[in-house]
Amino acid sequence: MAKARAASRKKQATTEGPVTVAPKTSRGGTKGRVEGEFSKGKRVTRSEKREALMQTVRNDVKKMGHELPLRLLEKLVDRFMVVDLSPKDYKRILELTVSNFEEHQIDPTESAGILAAQSIGEPGTQMTMRTFHYAGVAEVNVTLGLPRLIEIVDARRQPSTPIMEIPLKRKYGKDEATARRIASEIEVTTLYDIADIETDIINMQVVAQLHLDRMERKGIKVEDVVDALGKNKKIKGEVTSSKGQVTIKSGETSYKSLQALVDIVRITKVKGLLGIQRAILRQTPEGWIIYSEGSNLPGVLELEGVDSKRVNTNNITEIFQVLGIEAARNAVIFEAYRTLSEQGLTVDIRHIMLIADIMTNGGDLKAIGRHGISGKKSSILARAAFEITTNHLLKAGIIGEIDPLAGVAENIIVGQPVTLGTGAVTLVYKPPAAELVKKAQEAYPPLKPHESPLEVAGIGGEEETAAIGDPLAQSE
Amino acid sequence: MESVRNQRVKGSNPFRPVESGTSVNPVAVKGARGRPVTFRLMDHMLVPEHELLSEDEENELLSAYKVDKSQLPKILRSDPCIRALEVEHGIIEQGRIVRVIRESETSGRSVAFRVVVEG
Numbered sequence: 001m002a003k004a005r006a007a008s009r010k011k012q013a014t015t016e017g018p019v020t021v022a023p024k025t026s027r028g029g030t031k032g033r034v035e036g037e038f039s040k041g042k043r044v045t046r047s048e049k050r051e052a053l054m055q056t057v058r059n060d061v062k063k064m065g066h067e068l069p070l071r072l073l074e075k076l077v078d079r080f081m082v083v084d085l086s087p088k089d090y091k092r093i094l095e096l097t098v099s100n101f102e103e104h105q106i107d108p109t110e111s112a113g114i115l116a117a118q119s120i121g122e123p124g125t126q127m128t129m130r131t132f133h134y135a136g137v138a139e140v141n142v143t144l145g146l147p148r149l150i151e152i153v154d155a156r157r158q159p160s161t162p163i164m165e166i167p168l169k170r171k172y173g174k175d176e177a178t179a180r181r182i183a184s185e186i187e188v189t190t191l192y193d194i195a196d197i198e199t200d201i202i203n204m205q206v207v208a209q210l211h212l213d214r215m216e217r218k219g220i221k222v223e224d225v226v227d228a229l230g231k232n233k234k235i236k237g238e239v240t241s242s243k244g245q246v247t248i249k250s251g252e253t254s255y256k257s258l259q260a261l262v263d264i265v266r267i268t269k270v271k272g273l274l275g276i277q278r279a280i281l282r283q284t285p286e287g288w289i290i291y292s293e294g295s296n297l298p299g300v301l302e303l304e305g306v307d308s309k310r311v312n313t314n315n316i317t318e319i320f321q322v323l324g325i326e327a328a329r330n331a332v333i334f335e336a337y338r339t340l341s342e343q344g345l346t347v348d349i350r351h352i353m354l355i356a357d358i359m360t361n362g363g364d365l366k367a368i369g370r371h372g373i374s375g376k377k378s379s380i381l382a383r384a385a386f387e388i389t390t391n392h393l394l395k396a397g398i399i400g401e402i403d404p405l406a407g408v409a410e411n412i413i414v415g416q417p418v419t420l421g422t423g424a425v426t427l428v429y430k431p432p433a434a435e436l437v438k439k440a441q442e443a444y445p446p447l448k449p450h451e452s453p454l455e456v457a458g459i460g461g462e463e464e465t466a467a468i469g470d471p472l473a474q475s476e
Numbered sequence: 477m478e479s480v481r482n483q484r485v486k487g488s489n490p491f492r493p494v495e496s497g498t499s500v501n502p503v504a505v506k507g508a509r510g511r512p513v514t515f516r517l518m519d520h521m522l523v524p525e526h527e528l529l530s531e532d533e534e535n536e537l538l539s540a541y542k543v544d545k546s547q548l549p550k551i552l553r554s555d556p557c558i559r560a561l562e563v564e565h566g567i568i569e570q571g572r573i574v575r576v577i578r579e580s581e582t583s584g585r586s587v588a589f590r591v592v593v594e595g
Contacts, residue, residue, distance in 0.1 A: 069580075069582075069583030069584055069585075069586070070583060070584030070585045071580075071582065071583050071584035072583075072584075073584075074584060308520070309519050309520050309521055310520075310521055311520075312521075312522070319522060321556075322556060323517065323520055323522055323523050323556055323557075324517070324523060324551075324555045324556040324557040324558075325551055325552065325555055325557075325590075326523060326524050326526070326551075326557060326576055326578070326590075327520065327522035327523045327524075330522045330523075330524070330578075331522055333581075334522075349581050349582065350582060353581075353582075357549070360549070361549045361550065362549075362550050363549075363550035363551045363552040363555065363590070363593055363595060364552060364595070
């Protein structure tokens with residue numbers, strides 16, 4: 001059997017030549033491979049076979065009146081490709097898969113949000129308070145652990161340690177020199193990095209002695225420096241260059257303004273992208289990757305040589321602004337999951353997905369907490385129960401807010417069953433029309449007072465019927 | 477996986493199988509130096525495919541889920557992905573619905589809907 005299976009598997013793997021597949025498998029025959037539908041005599045590759053099989057399985061599940069997610073279908077198909085099955089077994093497998101899948105779906109009005117909060121909150125208590133980790137690169141440190149998780153759910157505009165991961169296109173990522181050139185385009189270079197800056201009080205000017213060797217390494221020309229200084233709107237005086245020297249005249253006569261000019265000149269950006277302090281190279285099997293301290297997504301995306309499809313940043317707000325709400329949702333999931341699993345905590349990703357869904361539901365990034373989701377709850381009692389109770393109650397009292405008691409927190413406060421599970425449904429009994437009642441009574445005449453329903457059905461002995469059927473009999 | 481992508485069912489069906497993103501909608505991501513770059517936004521690994529629903533599809537979706545538009549998740553009109561769709565479809569008014577085909581960790585692929593709102 002095993003031998004036969006191995007042989008057939010081998011046959012599967014080498015179906016490059018023209019192979020005729022049974023034109024249609026209605027799964028009516030004996031034991032055999034489950035197959036998709038093909039036209040007769042067509043050359044069939046393995047992937048085409050898989051596709052056709054996928055379609056068949058999908059349709060069969062649909063015929064049963066159900067639907068399965070892609071991931072499950074793929075798993076099924078992968079097994080069907082290599083296992084011989086009788087039609088009966090095939091059907092049984094589909095049935096079992098569908099019934100198991102549906103059993104594991106969350107029930108309507110299940111408190112999914114509370115489950116998610118608990119499931120992230122509890123492992124959160126085990127997280128290290130202050131963690132700095134070096135993200136694979138020795139020099140870049142990243143906030144991780146609890147502070148990072150808080151940062152993510154708070155939807156901070158700027159993370160405390162913004163970093164970017166910048167893969168390069170294959171052509172550019174091969175050798176270090178090219179990668180270094182791109183890195184120098186990213187990293188901010190100020191005049192201070194490439195020149196000694198002196199104050200010439202006699203002529204009221206600032207002189208920058210350029211380090212030509214440093215400039216060459218960064219690919220900066222003297223004209224670039226003059227250009228950058230000329231573009232700086234804070235510098236009003238004339239900028240001239242001669243023999244590795246750049247002179248910036250102070251437009252004013254006061255000594256104080258000359259001092260201010262020195263400070264401006266010193267931090268003038270000559271090259272690079274705003275906000276990125278450092279760019280570090282790292283070699284991977286796929287080529288060189290640039291990691292940056294600081295983040296500037298729009299700037300990096302526009303650079304030549306950067307693989308713009310795979311550029312990533314840990315600044316979620318920036319992702320939202322540049323790539324949109326759905327990308328932000330993905331980023332929240334990815335960052336939160338990575339932060340948790342980096343600490344060795346396994347949280348089901350579905351909980352995190354729910355958090356991300358709530359944060360991005362309104363089309364923009366909302367924080368969890370007082371300023372975000374919890375502060376925007378419609379129920380006044382729920383809001384008061386969360387934080388700054390008195391302020392909420394006072395405000396609600398002033399404007400006369402009405403609470404429809406639709407949520408969980410407010411119903412606990414007033415001592416009612418919460419609107420979850422069976423508490424969420426309101427059963428309405430619609431009495432049948434009079435003639436229907438009459439018909440039913442004729443078909444099933446009402447029991448006489450001494451008659452117990454169990455007796456009528458012929459179940460149970462005398463003792464039990466006495467106990468169940470007539471409560472008065474016991475109290476006597 | 478590809479089998480779903482290659483099948484295109486014509487007509488008004490918001491739940492139609494996913495088609496491959498062959499249409500090109502380059503988006504001018506405004507670069508740091510104000511230079512626009514053409515780069516297909518939805519090719520980025522974080523950005524799922526967005527598609528605009530027709531009016532028929534909208535109606536079918538709303539009746540299938542028994543919801544009205546205010547109950548759907550939202551997407552801003554200023555969202556880069558809506559901008560990208562506008563390159564193809566012209567101006568997208570608020571109230572239109574987009575179909576988002578997410579690569580899902582758990583289910584392989586999942587489909588979500590967002591209604592366009594002002595902002």
